[in-house]
Each structure stands twice: as structure tokens, then as C-alpha cells.
Amino acid sequence: MLWVLLCVLEALVASFEVSVPHKHLVAIRDRPAVLGCIFTPDPNFSSLVVTWQRQEDSRVVHSFYYQQDQLDRQSPEYHNRTSLYISELGKGNASLKIAAVRPKDTGWYICIVSNDKGTERALLEVTYGALYSEPRLSIHVNSQTVTVQFETEGFPKPEVSWLGEQGQNLSHHLELYDQTEDGLYSMKSSYEVQKPAIKVTFMLKNHLLSQNLQRPVKISYDDAAKRQVIIAVVVLSILCFLLFIGFFFLTVWRRKK
Incomplete structure (x- = not known):
């Protein structure tokens, strides 16, 4: 029992x-x-x-x-x-x-x-986890190179890469991280490229949340056109100066007459 x-x-x-x-x-x-x-x-x-x-x-x-x-x-x-x-x-x-x-x-x-x-x-x-915000693009130009930078926030740390025009992985890109008051990672990623043409793609992966971001950047420089614009501006400036001098002397001559 x-x-x-x-x-x-x-x-x-x-x-x-x-x-x-x-x-x-x-x-x-x-x-x-x-x-x-x-x-x-x-x-x-x-x-x-x-x-x-x-x-x-x-x-x-x-x-x-x-x-x-x-x-x-x-x-x-x-x-x-x-x-x-x-x-x-x-x-x-x-x-x-x-x-x-x-x-x-x-x-x-x-x-x-x-x-x-x-x-x-x-x-x-x-x-x-936190989804990364829409990347903010900034471009910094000097005489020889262009620096393309994206800035965004999320969690955890992402996997970041840059691709070239043919889809190849580009090395030597720079990442800077900081943490915000609410614990997010604030990230800046930049890549420096040579003029005259720029065609790169920024890629970010947040594996925890299966988030994939791709942002292509394409910038074209036409140095010949740029030189033509400069020459046109210089010529126009000279013509304006000559017209001003001519008008000045014409005004003086009329007064004397």
C-alpha cells in the first residue's frame, strides 16, 4: 500500500x-x-x-x-x-x-x-541588440584624394567592409568607435581614394539582428572641364576689368571735353 x-x-x-x-x-x-x-x-x-x-x-x-x-x-x-x-x-x-x-x-x-x-x-x-541607423555620408576633398565617410549607431559591434568598383574587398579603411550614454556603438568608417573617379560601396552587417546595409558612392571628376571653367572665369574677369577701365577713361574724357 x-x-x-x-x-x-x-x-x-x-x-x-x-x-x-x-x-x-x-x-x-x-x-x-x-x-x-x-x-x-x-x-x-x-x-x-x-x-x-x-x-x-x-x-x-x-x-x-x-x-x-x-x-x-x-x-x-x-x-x-x-x-x-x-x-x-x-x-x-x-x-x-x-x-x-x-x-x-x-x-x-x-x-x-x-x-x-x-x-x-x-x-x-x-x-x-539595436538596429544600426541610416548611415550618414560625408565627403572630404583635398588636392589629390577624396575621403568618403559613413557614420551610424547600433549594437553590437558590426562587421564593416568596403568594396571597389569590381566588387573586390578594399583594405586600409578606418573604423572609429565610441559608446553613447544609452550603450550604443557610435561608429565612423572612412576610406580614402585617389582622384579623378570614385566608385566604392560601404557595407555593414549586424549579425545578431541579420541587418545588412549597402551604400554605394560614385563621384566623378573631369579635370579638363574644371580647367575650362577656371579659364572662362579668368577671361571674364579680365574683360570686366577692361570694360571698367574703358568706362572710367571715357567718363574722364567727357568731363574734360
């Missing part, structure tokens, strides 16, 4: 399970993230306790018991940013929604669920 009772208890315990559909979640900057967590539901909803914590320091992210949210012990950085799907709890859905994801939200989370069937937990990791 005791053996039968132990088997029944073991079966009851084994029947309760907490799991996460995805053990790794990529959260995008300023967008909401849903941390999935499901469990074996129990008809006695009043006994349900759901707690989300950070693994590294046990900070409370969100708590639910006595059939309502209990946020007195919630970590301050999550105030007014988290919610459960209350109507789905009775169906075994303990997923957590975090609004407007920030860089500090990255890390490991524990979903802990308790009811009359038992207490179990599951782990998932959140990785943070």
Missing part, C-alpha cells in the same frame, strides 16, 4: 513541469520583448505563484500570487515595464512581457512557478 502511495505521489510530482519554448531570446532596443514560459496548469488557480528573477543576483523582475500582481519587491529598473498575461495564467502561460528593452535587460532570467502540483523553474537568456 505504501509503495502504491509513493508511486502516485511520484506521478503527481512528475506531471508538473515548467519550461521555456526558447532558451535564447534576442530583444531589440526600444521594442517590447516576450519571455516565454509555460507550465502544467492546475484547476486551483488561487494557489498559483509566478515569480520572474534575474539569475545572477536574484533581483525580482515580476511577482504574482493571491491572484494578482505583487510588485512591492520588484527591482526599481523594472517598475512599470513588466506584465504577465493574466487571462492566460489558468491555461499554463506564465510568459513575461518587458516593454521598451534596454541594454541592462540582457542576461539570464528564471521563471519560477508554484501551484498545488509543485514548484519548478526554467532558465532563458536575453541578448540585446
Whole structure:
């Protein structure tokens, strides 16, 4: 009889399970993230306790018991940013929604669920990423070369390359990185090319978010046309000067006459 009772208890315990559909979640900057967590539901909803914590320091992210949210012990950085799907709890859905994801939200989370069937937990990791902004182009010209530069912000550090006119990889390009106050990488990438013609392509890849940017740049210089323009300007200037001198002498001659 005791053996039968132990088997029944073991079966009851084994029947309760907490799991996460995805053990790794990529959260995008300023967008909401849903941390999935499901469990074996129990008809006695009043006994349900759901707690989300950070693994590294046990900070409370969100708590639910006595059939309502209990946020007195919630970590301050999550105030007014988290919610459960209350109507789905009775169906075994303990997923957590975090609004407007920030860089500090990255890390490991524990979903802990308790009811009359038992207490179990599951782990998932959140990785943070930010799409790179539209690259801003600037061009710096001197007597012999032209420097083409793109500037953009995102996260994490991207893979950057420059391609030549035939699609070949160009070396010796320069990247400068800085981090903004909200944790983004501010990047400037530049490539110096010789005149008279410029045709290069800037490429950026954010592998975490599968973002690929390609921005071609084409600049043409016609030195012969440039010289013709300069000559025309000089000739026009000389003609204007001669006309001015002629008008001056004509005015003086009339006065004397």
C-alpha cells in the first residue's frame, strides 16, 4: 500500500513541469520583448505563484500570487515595464512581457512557478541588440584624394567592409568607435581614394539582428572641364576689368571735353 502511495505521489510530482519554448531570446532596443514560459496548469488557480528573477543576483523582475500582481519587491529598473498575461495564467502561460528593452535587460532570467502540483523553474537568456541607423555620408576633398565617410549607431559591434568598383574587398579603411550614454556603438568608417573617379560601396552587417546595409558612392571628376571653367572665369574677369577701365577713361574724357 505504501509503495502504491509513493508511486502516485511520484506521478503527481512528475506531471508538473515548467519550461521555456526558447532558451535564447534576442530583444531589440526600444521594442517590447516576450519571455516565454509555460507550465502544467492546475484547476486551483488561487494557489498559483509566478515569480520572474534575474539569475545572477536574484533581483525580482515580476511577482504574482493571491491572484494578482505583487510588485512591492520588484527591482526599481523594472517598475512599470513588466506584465504577465493574466487571462492566460489558468491555461499554463506564465510568459513575461518587458516593454521598451534596454541594454541592462540582457542576461539570464528564471521563471519560477508554484501551484498545488509543485514548484519548478526554467532558465532563458536575453541578448540585446539595436538596429544600426541610416548611415550618414560625408565627403572630404583635398588636392589629390577624396575621403568618403559613413557614420551610424547600433549594437553590437558590426562587421564593416568596403568594396571597389569590381566588387573586390578594399583594405586600409578606418573604423572609429565610441559608446553613447544609452550603450550604443557610435561608429565612423572612412576610406580614402585617389582622384579623378570614385566608385566604392560601404557595407555593414549586424549579425545578431541579420541587418545588412549597402551604400554605394560614385563621384566623378573631369579635370579638363574644371580647367575650362577656371579659364572662362579668368577671361571674364579680365574683360570686366577692361570694360571698367574703358568706362572710367571715357567718363574722364567727357568731363574734360
